[in-house]
Amino acid sequence: MKKILGLLVVALLSGALAQGRLFGEVASGNLSMVPNFGLSASARVGAENLLGPLALRGGFGLGVFGGSTNFNLGADVLYFLRGSSPTFYLGGGLGLQTGAVTAFDLNGAAGLELPITRDFNFFLELQPTLRFVSGSSQFILDLEFGPRLYFR
Numbered sequence: 001m002k003k004i005l006g007l008l009v010v011a012l013l014s015g016a017l018a019q020g021r022l023f024g025e026v027a028s029g030n031l032s033m034v035p036n037f038g039l040s041a042s043a044r045v046g047a048e049n050l051l052g053p054l055a056l057r058g059g060f061g062l063g064v065f066g067g068s069t070n071f072n073l074g075a076d077v078l079y080f081l082r083g084s085s086p087t088f089y090l091g092g093g094l095g096l097q098t099g100a101v102t103a104f105d106l107n108g109a110a111g112l113e114l115p116i117t118r119d120f121n122f123f124l125e126l127q128p129t130l131r132f133v134s135g136s137s138q139f140i141l142d143l144e145f146g147p148r149l150y151f152r
Contacts, residue, residue, distance in 0.1 A: 028146025
């Protein structure tokens with residue numbers, strides 16, 4: 001599994017180098033607001049214009065929710081509405097969370113990117129999520145925030 005994931009990352013990054021800028025979201029925070037309070041930290045990497053105007057982003061996170069520690073993996077497709085400052089973006093993706101139970105996530109993303117410098121931005125993202133656990137579903141609303149660094 002690790003080899004397949006590594007090959008996927010290499011393939012994404014090699015395509016991204018030919019298409020657009022890479023970006024990283026390091027130590028971003030995630031505040032879960034609905035249905036319970038939770039807090040997590042994550043690291044993600046992405047590439048602009050990988051699929052035409054669409055960007056791809058993937059990463060992992062570690063969080064504490066309801067007294068248990070969870071590990072999650074996720075991948076998103078984002079569409080940036082460039083041309084205005086701040087920049088807005090929309091997207092969605094899939095996630096897998098493990099911990100006390102294993103869950104599958106189907107999430108959306110509506111974000112705002114605030115430029116600080118040419119290669120350093122701060123982002124704020126609302127993430128509505130449908131989480132599927134043990135034959136049932138749950139609606140979750142998260143707020144993601146942190147720095148976004150652009151490379152190249």
